């Protein structure tokens with residue numbers, strides 16, 4: 521099958537997970553076990569979609585000095601690698617998982633800066649990918665020195681070629697991209713509050729904020745809220761998808777899994793409630809593992825029946 525989905529990760533990361541029971545900030549902590557995985561939001565999305573049977577191409581910037589972990593991962597999984605190699609190392613983000621206090625602490629580094637010429641190369645690669653891919657997922661933070669307008673520029677270029685763009689970003693680059701109206705966005709609640717410049721208390725305030733964004737031309741807004749679930753809003757409907765209680769191993773990548781499930785649902789032509797079920801089931805799958813891997817497809821399908829959908 522030809523690739524039809526591309527994910528773009530400008531700032532990938534090696535996720536260095538350390539399991540520290542009863543982690544205490546400001547104290548000496550001993551690591552119980554550790555694991556290193558290729559990560560960064562778009563890499564995770566590509567991996568989840570591949571686990572579900574899609575053919576996916578990845579691009580963005582990858583430091584040459586520690587690219588091996590990514591290269592091995594992509595070739596093992598059959599992910600098409602169109603990352604642009606840049607000098608130096610891809611950042612290593614530290615994820616401290618604490619099975620006693622049931623919390624995850626993220627330490628995310630700024631990332632390796634690409635040059636202007638690397639950025640031009642990336643635009644060229646994306647134009648090439650647009651010849652074979654219909655869906656583009658643009659995800660994650662920008663590395664040092666990259667202009668906050670870059671996501672907006674990419675969306676404009678891709679939409680001019682009739683591509684469907686899903687954006688999962690935060691901060692200034694996210695804010696500047698909204699007027700270019702990507703097809704869908706998936707902020708978490710903190711990212712949405714930052715974007716709207718106000719605090720959003722309660723489900724109807726969140727749905728209302730999402731509706732406001734739709735008036736700018738977006739077609740689907742998904743707001744993830746951790747264990748409380750996620751609110752899915754389209755022009756004529758709004759709903760909340762609540763996950764059942766699950767045993768959480770790591771929350772890292774739960775949002776990326778939700779993006780992957782949403783893309784899958786849309787590509788399958790599912791209704792919004794069924795997309796919400798599938799997106800939540802993908803997240804539940806991601807929560808049960810460390811690293812961007814999904815359990816088998818039949819397990820994901822069975823999770824969909826445990827998701828509670830309520831119209832707002």
Ligand SMILES: Nc1ncnc2c1ncn2[C@@H]1O[C@H](COP(=O)(O)OP(=O)(O)OP(=O)(O)O)[C@@H](O)[C@H]1O
Nearest residue numbers: 708744745746747749750763772773774775776803
């Ligand atoms: N503790 C939890 N229990 C049950 N479901 C959860 C939990 N945490 C996350 N989820 C599910 O995963 C979805 C996405 O999680 P979350 O809101 O944490 O995304 P995020 O902040 O974008 O995460 P990340 O940036 O790490 O990918 C939630 O909407 C929910 O369905």
Ligand SMILES: O=P(O)(O)OC[C@@]1(O)O[C@H](CO)[C@@H](O)[C@@H]1O
Nearest residue numbers: 533559560561613628660661773
């Ligand atoms: O610093 P960013 O780009 O916002 O987020 C990076 C990151 O936390 O996102 C993924 C989980 O969503 C991890 O694989 C990765 O470390």
